[in-house]
Amino acid sequence: MKRLLFVLPSLLIALHTAPAAADAISVAENLNQDQLIEALAAPAAAATPSGLRGKGATRGLSVEPVAPAAAPSVHLRVQFEFGTAALTAPARAQLDELGKALVSPQLSPYSFRITGHTDAVGEAAFNLRLSQQRAWAVQSYLAGTYTIGANRLESAGLGESVLAVPGDPAAAANRRVEITNIGAGG
Numbered sequence: 001m002k003r004l005l006f007v008l009p010s011l012l013i014a015l016h017t018a019p020a021a022a023d024a025i026s027v028a029e030n031l032n033q034d035q036l037i038e039a040l041a042a043p044a045a046a047a048t049p050s051g052l053r054g055k056g057a058t059r060g061l062s063v064e065p066v067a068p069a070a071a072p073s074v075h076l077r078v079q080f081e082f083g084t085a086a087l088t089a090p091a092r093a094q095l096d097e098l099g100k101a102l103v104s105p106q107l108s109p110y111s112f113r114i115t116g117h118t119d120a121v122g123e124a125a126f127n128l129r130l131s132q133q134r135a136w137a138v139q140s141y142l143a144g145t146y147t148i149g150a151n152r153l154e155s156a157g158l159g160e161s162v163l164a165v166p167g168d169p170a171a172a173a174n175r176r177v178e179i180t181n182i183g184a185g186g
Contacts, residue, residue: 025164027173029077036101039074040181042110073180078138085133087141099146111152111185114138115178120160120169132157138177152185
């Protein structure tokens with residue numbers, strides 16, 4: 001059976017829906033478990049399991065392919081020690097809320113991608129490695145603290161390639177972790 005298509009919930013909290021290059025990405029701080037569940041839950045499919053929309057093709061009505069919508073995603077401000085992947089106490093507090101959300105009945109059927117981002121201060125190669133290390137640190141913390149199966153979490157780092165605030169490459173909001181629901185898994 002094909003993976004269900006996701007429709008991005010209309011939320012007033014920080015969600016990422018592929019902004020234009022000049023648009024800033026909203027980065028959330030201090031979201032609680034319920035807010036994270038709401039942001040990351042996959043709503044009911046907007047199409048039939050075959051990926052087609054329409055009433056009864058057998059009755060002569062048209063059936064149209066449905067384009068997938070953006071996956072539910074949230075950008076979190078996760079604080080690390082400067083220039084390292086060491087989690088700070090505020091980072092662990094935010095990740096504790098995320099961990100409780102990920103093991104909730106609403107989110108436990110899904111897998112998630114953890115994507116690390118940095119600001120554009122320093123060398124691009126260093127920032128790429130640092131973002132990868134930070135994404136891995138978040139994945140390790142969540143998996144170890146909340147016993148989330150390795151098959152439900154994956155991590156990647158994008159360095160400074162997708163700035164939350166393109167007009168201010170050094171902005172703290174650029175240093176973030178994005179959590180994306182990548183569908184039913186594990």
